[in-house]
Amino acid sequence: MAYRLFEGKEHASIYQQYRFTPPSGLKDVIIQYLDKKKGQPHVLAVDLGCGTGQHTRLIAPHFKEVVGIDISDFQLEEARAVPGYANITYRYAEVRCRCKC
Template sequence: MTAWYEKSFGEDYLLVYKHRDVHGAYEEVHKMIHWLKLHPHADVLDLCCGMGRHSLALADAGFQVTGVDLSDVLLNEARELDTDHRVRWYHADMRRLPLKARFDAVVNLFTSFGYFPEDVEQLKVLRAMHDVLRPGGSFIIDFINTAHVKKHLVPHSVREDEGQRIEELRRIQDGFVQKEIRITDLTAGTEPRIYKESVKLYAREELSGMLQEAELQVDQVHGSYDEEIYDEQTSPRMIFVGHRPAD
């Protein structure tokens, strides 16, 4: 059976999420550099890099950047944007990284975590991050905040873009936030193309415990890129910043 993340990050994903802007990525990278305390020319891995907005912003900031993603479609988009070939792009599953290099920092951004039904699979991602980090290297995991999701979830929305009707249905079920996306070509009269998204919800203590199990130490948790302090009830994000302890 094909997992949802093997199907959903294709050409239609570029349409659904094209509102994500490049300028915002540069602002977020500026904050990440401050949190991670990166030295000039540091080696940074963007794990689940998507179409490469943050990878390219990190490269522009002077870092040596590697981007990894499972989606060939998104990687091809990233390569087209990377006109100067500044980033090394790799196709890989985030649980099994075919990288021999060690990195000064690993970033996993905008809820590119929690994709698997079992915690043991999420733990494989954290252990993979540990293994590619140099001792003392730092990490960011930018995740959704469960309380905020529950309070602000929009069950249903519809919009039109490029002649396509985009309908999104959202719900929380069995500890996951679930989304179904239906895209209908308004000119062709065909059946909608349907995609699923499913992300496991975690409390701060749960994810902190998993990071500890993966031998990664949490130093700070931020509530957004504009919030230095995380508030469990009100923060929109749950951004973990930490490091791999020295061996």
């Protein structure tokens, strides 16, 4: 049985407030990997399960366009409320995997 803990308005608000900013070292590892494997420019990144957008914003300066996707309208509402990231768009979608989980 699945529990969908992140979707409520209150949870999204608390998540935005207290979820720590991811370490920039993690982002550096990802970008350096892409630089080496694919090379510049980095055109599009898709952040599946973006929540309130902490990682989405972290990678935004390195891509022409970033799309954050989440199943929670409230998480997306919090993400969209953060100004200053013209290359990010947020979209509602339920990502489904093919396994039986």
